[in-house]
Amino acid sequence: MTPGTIINKRYEVLQIVGRGGMGTVVRARRVSDGETVAVKYCHLKDAASIRRFKREIRLMRELKHAHVVPILKLSTQHDPPYFVMPFAEFSCGRRCEEFAADENSAIDAFLELCEGVQAIHAAGMVHRDIKPDNALIVDGRVVVADLGLAKFVDRDTTILTQTQAVVGTELYLAPEQRFSGGSRDADGRTDIYQLGKTLYQFLTNLEPAIMDMSKVPPGLAFAIRKATRENPNERYQTIGQLIDAVKTYQKARDPNANPANAFESLLNRIKERLERGEYREDDVGQMLATLMLPVVRQTTTEFLDMFDRVPHEVLAILPETHPEQLDELLRVYVGAIEEQVTNHSFSYAEIVAKKMRVLFGAAGTTPEVKGLCIEATLIAAVRLNRFAAMDTLNSMLTAVVDEADAMAVREALERQRTEYRGVCEQIPALNLHAAIRSLREELLSQESS
CATH class of the missing domain: 3.30.200.20 (Phosphorylase Kinase; domain 1)
Structure with missing residues (x-):
């Protein structure tokens, strides 16, 4: 036609x-x-x-x-x-690149596909040809299509099931389908094998001829390996078991249920993408949201442990991509430093100073961020008595030339008057912005009086 x-x-x-x-x-x-x-x-x-x-x-x-x-x-x-x-504009096969860039979308689509296959099994049938191209997207949901190779498990007597024909798509064939008569004897576990291959392709945008599990999150790699075992008896025995395994992985990554695991997963994903020269703003946004969960920010030791693992490359772009979240994050960070810094080794002051110097240098037209960076560095440098961190602090202070920046920095120093008084003489007055210089003079005059 x-x-x-x-x-x-x-x-x-x-x-x-x-x-x-x-x-x-x-x-x-x-x-x-x-x-x-x-x-x-x-x-x-x-x-x-x-x-x-x-x-x-x-x-x-x-x-x-x-x-x-x-x-x-x-x-x-x-x-x-x-x-x-x-009419479906797309199949999941055409969305694999998008899925590979967004794990949540990949998992959501896969679970919808599983529900469709589960319904086929509940009707007493086996699909036998599950692959991304046979999962269509209709009205925003995934639907299983192409039942041309499907069969009833117990009562099918078609030519295809009577013969020794191998039916299915080569890349997704289960081992039992490759043997003479294997397609005839296929059952629900054959579909589970093909679903495992499909999940791999959703997550990686790679054909599943040879699956490189290093490209898949460990929790999902386990599920894929089990779904695609050579022996059908060693696979998940029902679609429900496969769905449960994937949902268990989702729950482990739920920031509210398990913030540490969720942060770890996001951090690993961000690092892997940075190694490939890639960056996704939504990944970083999710990471910041995890850091700001009440259960995390209220436990200052856990908060600092997570914050300290954020790569410098990510910190450097936060003032531009997430300025409001960064401002709130740094306020929590300063509070955590005040509470916990003396529980760390002396060298921790340099860790704080280096991270704050990265943020300060990238802050551009966000004065509050610059003030908070200086405040955190001041607390760490003074309380841990580290001169290298003080040098970083002084380099930031002398770099302040804009009026708005100077006012924000002065407010930050005002909040830490005791600490600043101890080090304010390290920089000659003429090397400081007038707003900061006046605070320095005020503190020194109070001491002399």
């Missing part, structure tokens, strides 16, 4: 969008109302293929589930036989 062909006086072919072993899918316009739909018809003429195509229709009609593609209309008497489905 070519564009312009009218199928059964009802559907005008607009474009061929896919072609399989026996079926072709076209984008079509419904003549009655102009609605865009997908029409799949059998392009083979032999009796066996037509029987197989009608069997696909029969299987799909028995399934009514939000994550299984529905049949809107059908005609098995028309030549060629066809059925009508909602």
